[in-house]
Amino acid sequence: MDTEKEQLFEKMLVCVEVYDMIKQTNVLDFWRAEMEQLSLFSEGINRNAPLASRLRPEVLEEYIGQEHLVGEGKVLRNMLDKDSISSMIFWGPPGVGKTTLARIIARKTKSSFIDFSAVTSGIKEIKDVMKQAENDRMVGLKTIVFVDEIHRFNKAQQDAFLPYVEKGSIILIGATTENPSFEINSALLSRCKVFVLQALNTSDMKKLIERALTDAKGLGNQKIHIDERIIDAIAVFANGDARTALNTLDMAVLNGRIEPDGSITVLEELLEQCTGKKMLLYDRAGEEHYNLISALHKSMRNSDPDAAVYWLARMLEAGEDPLYVARRLVRFASEDIGMADPQALQIAVAAYQASHFNGMPECDVNLTHAVVYLSMAPKSNALYVGYGKAREDARSMLTEPVPLQIRNGVTELMQSLHYGEGYQYAHDTENKITDMQCLPDSLAGKRYYEPTMQGQEAQISKRLADIIQQKKVLREANDKKR
Numbered sequence: 096m097d098t099e100k101e102q103l104f105e106k107m108l109v110c111v112e113v114y115d116m117i118k119q120t121n122v123l124d125f126w127r128a129e130m131e132q133l134s135l136f137s138e139g140i141n142r143n144a145p146l147a148s149r150l151r152p153e154v155l156e157e158y159i160g161q162e163h164l165v166g167e168g169k170v171l172r173n174m175l176d177k178d179s180i181s182s183m184i185f186w187g188p189p190g191v192g193k194t195t196l197a198r199i200i201a202r203k204t205k206s207s208f209i210d211f212s213a214v215t216s217g218i219k220e221i222k223d224v225m226k227q228a229e230n231d232r233m234v235g236l237k238t239i240v241f242v243d244e245i246h247r248f249n250k251a252q253q254d255a256f257l258p259y260v261e262k263g264s265i266i267l268i269g270a271t272t273e274n275p276s277f278e279i280n281s282a283l284l285s286r287c288k289v290f291v292l293q294a295l296n297t298s299d300m301k302k303l304i305e306r307a308l309t310d311a312k313g314l315g316n317q318k319i320h321i322d323e324r325i326i327d328a329i330a331v332f333a334n335g336d337a338r339t340a341l342n343t344l345d346m347a348v349l350n351g352r353i354e355p356d357g358s359i360t361v362l363e364e365l366l367e368q369c370t371g372k373k374m375l376l377y378d379r380a381g382e383e384h385y386n387l388i389s390a391l392h393k394s395m396r397n398s399d400p401d402a403a404v405y406w407l408a409r410m411l412e413a414g415e416d417p418l419y420v421a422r423r424l425v426r427f428a429s430e431d432i433g434m435a436d437p438q439a440l441q442i443a444v445a446a447y448q449a450s451h452f453n454g455m456p457e458c459d460v461n462l463t464h465a466v467v468y469l470s471m472a473p474k475s476n477a478l479y480v481g482y483g484k485a486r487e488d489a490r491s492m493l494t495e496p497v498p499l500q501i502r503n504g505v506t507e508l509m510q511s512l513h514y515g516e517g518y519q520y521a522h523d524t525e526n527k528i529t530d531m532q533c534l535p536d537s538l539a540g541k542r543y544y545e546p547t548m549q550g551q552e553a554q555i556s557k558r559l560a561d562i563i564q565q566k567k568v569l570r571e572a573n574d575k576k577r
Contacts, residue, residue: 150303150306152192187272239265240266241268245279300335348361
């Protein structure tokens with residue numbers, strides 16, 4: 096019996112020595128990399144796979160977008176280059192490359208990659224995966240666990256990751272379209288670095304589409320005729336979602352007209368059928384973008400709700416970002432209405448929030464609500480003009496000292512220098528008004544805000560005139576006392 100134990104022990108020693116030899120010669124790394132290539136990226140050579148899967152980048156050089164994270168010298172790129180990856184959360188809209196970036200990280204850091212679904216997996220599956228990752232860690236293997244839609248995990252499921260993240264058994268990469276501050280447990284979130292991924296811009300989308308048309312893994316083996324206008328239209332229609340862009344392109348090509356020479360022509364009407372939209376699409380960075388937003392702004396300024404709603408529809412149906420339109424409405428509410436209807440700003444901000452909550456197409460009526468209200472509101476540019484005059488003075492008189500009476504004398508030294516001396520507390524007076532000078536001496540008496548007689552600003556104008564008169568009376572009375 097003792098002999099059998101000795102023989103078994105010797106065999107175990109041999110196994111350990113063989114493993115050490117494999118590890119030292121990097122055969123294990125090679126084998127693992129090859130298996131990873133087959134398991135993770137086999138869809139790249141599957142001609143029946145969706146275009147988006149076939150074109151999934153395998154290295155950073157192929158990755159499009161997120162330059163603020165993976166560009167040269169940027170934070171995530173530096174972490175990758177130094178192989179100092181820690182657990183992280185990718186927060187961003189759909190189709191911006193969260194899963195792809197996680198796979199690239201796993202490949203670059205030579206780690207095992209486990210794709211985990213927050214929709215179909217429970218605590219048991221988490222523990223099974225963590226046990227395997229712990230065993231791999233004991234033999235020097237890194238494991239990246241990628242959890243898509245991590246916000247769908249409940250508290251107990253998220254907590255199940257904590258001990259393994261803390262011990263370093265796994266590197267957790269979670270992807271979410273929701274704000275991590277609200278959807279991820281604070282204990283888990285505190286152990287992860289949050290990276291915000293942005294929707295791809297039109298230029299990035301066009302690069303992606305052109306790559307799909309030329310890359311052999313995509314449509315490069317086919318001869319395809321497609322106008323630049325149609326490429327632009329797909330790029331704008333996708334609204335920053337790479338998957339939508341590639342799926343739309345794939346559908347348009349599959350339904351394209353087959354020419355006698357076997358080539359495929361993508362027609363405008365085919366794209367309209369695939370997207371359900373007319374070819375009203377335009378480049379958001381181009382001239383038409385600015386023409387339309389100018390038309391909307393000037394129609395509202397001219398109190399023409401019909402024209403304003405038309406230009407709003409032109410923009411939204413052309414694929415414009417509704418939040419961009421909403422931001423312009425917020426600006427308009429203060430620039431062109433201001434104190435003539437103080438509620439206008441509240442309406443505009445509410446429209447922005449509603450657009451954020453609902454998205455397109457549901458938010459179209461929210462924006463219409465705001466556009467009509469702003470069009471019909473009384474107009475005043477007094478705030479815009481007033482700030483413009485104040486800005487000119489501020490830029491040309493940057494060194495004007497703050498009057499001593501309105502400085503905060505919080506120390507004895509400041510008080511000895513007369514900080515706060517002569518300050519008049521308005522609440523101590525009957526009308527809550529004093530004649531204290533708050534502008535620098537060189538600007539004393541200067542008027543910036545001059546209200547109009549439009550809407551509620553007429554009442555404000557009357558109130559301001561009354562304040563100015565009361566201050567004049569107080570000043571004259573104080574002058575007589577002196």
